Amino acid sequence: MTIEFKTPDEIEKQLHQVQIVAENVMRPESRMLDDSEHARPLNFVHMMWPQMREMERANLEASLRRARNGSDSDNGAKPKSDEPKKPRTANLSLVHMIEMLSWGDAGVYLCIPSSALAGAAIQAVGTPEQKERFLRRFTEGEPKWGAMAMTEPQAGSDTSNIQTSAVFDEETNEWVLNGQKIFCTGGKLAYAESDGLIVVWATVDKSAGRAGMKPFVVEAGTPGLKIVKVEDKLGIRASDTASFVLDNCRVPADNLLGESGAKSGGETKGFKGAMRTFDATRPIVAASAIGIGRAAFEFARDTLAKQGVRMDYESPRWKLTTVQADLLDMEIQLCQAWLLTVKATAMLDSGDDNKLMASMCKVKAGKAVTVITQKAVELLGPLGYSTQTLAEKWMRDAKINDIYEGTGQINTLIVAREILGYTRKELK
Amino acid sequence: MYSFDMTSEQKMLVDTVHRYAEKMLRAAYREAEESAAAPAGTIRTGWELGLLPAGIDAEYGGYGEYSALTSALYLEELGWGDVGISLHLLSPNLFALPVALFGDNEQKAAWLPRFTEADFPKATAALVEPVYQFDPNALATTAEREGDSYTIQGVKIYVPLAQNAEVFLVYAQEKNRTQAFIVPAETPGVQVAERVVMMGAHALPVYTVNFNGVTVPAGNRLGGARGIRMNRLLTVSRISAAALAVGQARAAYEYAVKYAKEREAFGEPIAHRQSIAFMLANMAIEIEGVRLQVWEAAWRYDNREDASKLAMLAKQAADKMVLEVTDNAVQVLGGHGYIREHPVELWLRNGRGFAMWDGLIIG
Ligand SMILES: Cc1cc2nc3c(=O)[nH]c(=O)nc-3n(C[C@H](O)[C@H](O)[C@H](O)COP(=O)(O)OP(=O)(O)OC[C@H]3O[C@@H](n4cnc5c(N)ncnc54)[C@H](O)[C@@H]3O)c2cc1C
Numbered sequence: 058m059t060i061e062f063k064t065p066d067e068i069e070k071q072l073h074q075v076q077i078v079a080e081n082v083m084r085p086e087s088r089m090l091d092d093s094e095h096a097r098p099l100n101f102v103h104m105m106w107p108q109m110r111e112m113e114r115a116n117l118e119a120s121l122r123r124a125r126n127g128s129d130s131d132n133g134a135k136p137k138s139d140e141p142k143k144p145r146t147a148n149l150s151l152v153h154m155i156e157m158l159s160w161g162d163a164g165v166y167l168c169i170p171s172s173a174l175a176g177a178a179i180q181a182v183g184t185p186e187q188k189e190r191f192l193r194r195f196t197e198g199e200p201k202w203g204a205m206a207m208t209e210p211q212a213g214s215d216t217s218n219i220q221t222s223a224v225f226d227e228e229t230n231e232w233v234l235n236g237q238k239i240f241c242t243g244g245k246l247a248y249a250e251s252d253g254l255i256v257v258w259a260t261v262d263k264s265a266g267r268a269g270m271k272p273f274v275v276e277a278g279t280p281g282l283k284i285v286k287v288e289d290k291l292g293i294r295a296s297d298t299a300s301f302v303l304d305n306c307r308v309p310a311d312n313l314l315g316e317s318g319a320k321s322g323g324e325t326k327g328f329k330g331a332m333r334t335f336d337a338t339r340p341i342v343a344a345s346a347i348g349i350g351r352a353a354f355e356f357a358r359d360t361l362a363k364q365g366v367r368m369d370y371e372s373p374r375w376k377l378t379t380v381q382a383d384l385l386d387m388e389i390q391l392c393q394a395w396l397l398t399v400k401a402t403a404m405l406d407s408g409d410d411n412k413l414m415a416s417m418c419k420v421k422a423g424k425a426v427t428v429i430t431q432k433a434v435e436l437l438g439p440l441g442y443s444t445q446t447l448a449e450k451w452m453r454d455a456k457i458n459d460i461y462e463g464t465g466q467i468n469t470l471i472v473a474r475e476i477l478g479y480t481r482k483e484l485k
Numbered sequence: 486m487y488s489f490d491m492t493s494e495q496k497m498l499v500d501t502v503h504r505y506a507e508k509m510l511r512a513a514y515r516e517a518e519e520s521a522a523a524p525a526g527t528i529r530t531g532w533e534l535g536l537l538p539a540g541i542d543a544e545y546g547g548y549g550e551y552s553a554l555t556s557a558l559y560l561e562e563l564g565w566g567d568v569g570i571s572l573h574l575l576s577p578n579l580f581a582l583p584v585a586l587f588g589d590n591e592q593k594a595a596w597l598p599r600f601t602e603a604d605f606p607k608a609t610a611a612l613v614e615p616v617y618q619f620d621p622n623a624l625a626t627t628a629e630r631e632g633d634s635y636t637i638q639g640v641k642i643y644v645p646l647a648q649n650a651e652v653f654l655v656y657a658q659e660k661n662r663t664q665a666f667i668v669p670a671e672t673p674g675v676q677v678a679e680r681v682v683m684m685g686a687h688a689l690p691v692y693t694v695n696f697n698g699v700t701v702p703a704g705n706r707l708g709g710a711r712g713i714r715m716n717r718l719l720t721v722s723r724i725s726a727a728a729l730a731v732g733q734a735r736a737a738y739e740y741a742v743k744y745a746k747e748r749e750a751f752g753e754p755i756a757h758r759q760s761i762a763f764m765l766a767n768m769a770i771e772i773e774g775v776r777l778q779v780w781e782a783a784w785r786y787d788n789r790e791d792a793s794k795l796a797m798l799a800k801q802a803a804d805k806m807v808l809e810v811t812d813n814a815v816q817v818l819g820g821h822g823y824i825r826e827h828p829v830e831l832w833l834r835n836g837r838g839f840a841m842w843d844g845l846i847i848g
Binding site for chain 2: 058059060061062063064065144146149370371372373374375376385386388389392393394396397399400403404417420421466469470472473474476477479483484485
């Protein structure tokens, strides 16, 4: 092994394609989709679907193949010795694409038709049959969305406090779900506007805490689930953020993800498995954050260059104007966030435990782009604060990255526990 | 590809340097700081590691090829051990590596073999000047050509080990550009003046040196007619300095983590509190962020890409990070951190130095 910092050629090529989409399809509609909050970016959706379908197919086939070969079904299984030595780059490629798409428009990127977080959960803990049954749809037909519903009004960071219940009905061989979920990204698209699905977290035994929490698949249109609200937000307005209630919502027994027969809450890879999906999704959120940050930085830099402010990478710091120094600091933060993200992702691809790195990059990126985009608005003055440019929008969009997939604090907590070797009891 | 694992050779070297840092530097750092001198034995053993010769071409008696990345990897270990003694150990580099980088064949043949011998070379460089706002690209020291020689005029501070130096590499302004000149210590006009005491890194003796109408042959201009490219040199220096800073910060971070788990207040370890734990977590994140910047800049340099921008970004990030991290380490130790029985107060003083050491660390 060796230390290396080279973007593989295939990824460069793909990136070039994505950049064209970002520039020509996403950016032109950015302001409009921000203004008309619940409109759908249909051009983008239809343009991306064929590609997403192929990606979904490749992921599904690979995972089924791994299952047949008897290796673990998680995200970053070590390649078997008889497989070609070529390093896995699936996640690396993904974070590059997402960074670029978010550079285009983060809200629009979140409308990309795919199994998304639901797919991650199903891939992480689903049986091969479940993968086939639930994920095949994302490889064919019309655009579809997947969503993941954990958060409830009284359970955000504290996921162990979820109240949504799942009770097994022996007579019908079904699970009966009751409760309320909020802030579900893509929830309405998944349930009401396509033939998608939502992975709903519910507890089969409140007294068991985390061990009682299980993921259930609720398919589009299943009776008993009602979308009650679509949120109006600070940013990423093109993204669909849905709240729904589950009122005796019935799903078949084997919609409980995990080994079949784990009916009334027997051991499944449930909660731990879900937590492990964060190892894959946190670098993705970090990458999305960085895309927005880069957009804001580049715009500020290039706009100010026309005003005669040049980047100075040579002079000592005391010779820089405050604006030059601010721009330099923005670039430094972007570099660091990106390198941490790439490292977390490379570790995931090679099957190493990347939990610490995944939280590190998420903390860094969330904080960095919050500050970078805020600074960009400031540096760009009255026009930067106006809706004549996208800077103010990027600042609103960026903020979500320090909130979802674990707030900055929660991810810092994870880093702290890891480096101190503490349990959640020792460090609350 | 992107990968983050050292080669097995790099790992071996890093292990060796780490052992040296642990056994020799950590054992000597306080005594060295208080007595303001690095123990001769520590320097001798450090020199025997052969770090500098590894970056000098075989035709001059070295045994390798320079790699900024490999240097960065072991510099982190040295910085972890002790910055002051390490700067002492690295002083000959300030002469040798610019010569290796820019010297013409005669200069290399004349000087480089001395840096591959058993004895610690008595060579150093004079760059920094006694001013409040220093810019290595706008020096007050001047060099003027007259016929076949140059005359150098100016004052330098922070000249490491000047007292014993047999030869200096003196940086001076020539027609608006920084150039470097090889100046033997016995040249008339060279006057080593008082020792300058810095806030930290006392194990590195630095001096004021006056260059009063010092005349050297034109052939002593480094790089001959081509001269040097100061920004290329600063790129290497910035990568090295940032790597050393990462090591210093890591030392402070590790010390603070250990202390926070042992120290109890209000009935439990202070690390059980988020305000302490989060400080430690952020220290870890900041260190790793800068380390990766250093590695990337070094990797690009080794791959003959223009790394000047990345090196500058890494250095500026490192300057800020190392100060923050060492300061936080003092904070985690509370009053005890302020007492010289613990190393963190020294590490904070060292941490402040990096911003002032542009061009003063080359590894
Ligand atoms: C646009 C959007 C999309 C979302 N998409 C999804 C989705 O698709 N699926 C889903 O399940 N959820 C989703 N969420 C929910 C999101 O993950 C939560 O909002 C987030 O986890 C925080 O929970 P909370 O809002 O309840 O805040 P709280 O948990 O109430 O936190 C409030 C504050 O307290 C801090 N805090 C909490 N606990 C601690 C602690 N132990 N130590 C220190 N500080 C602490 C937090 O960091 C935060 O600053 C989305 C949210 C938004 C806004």
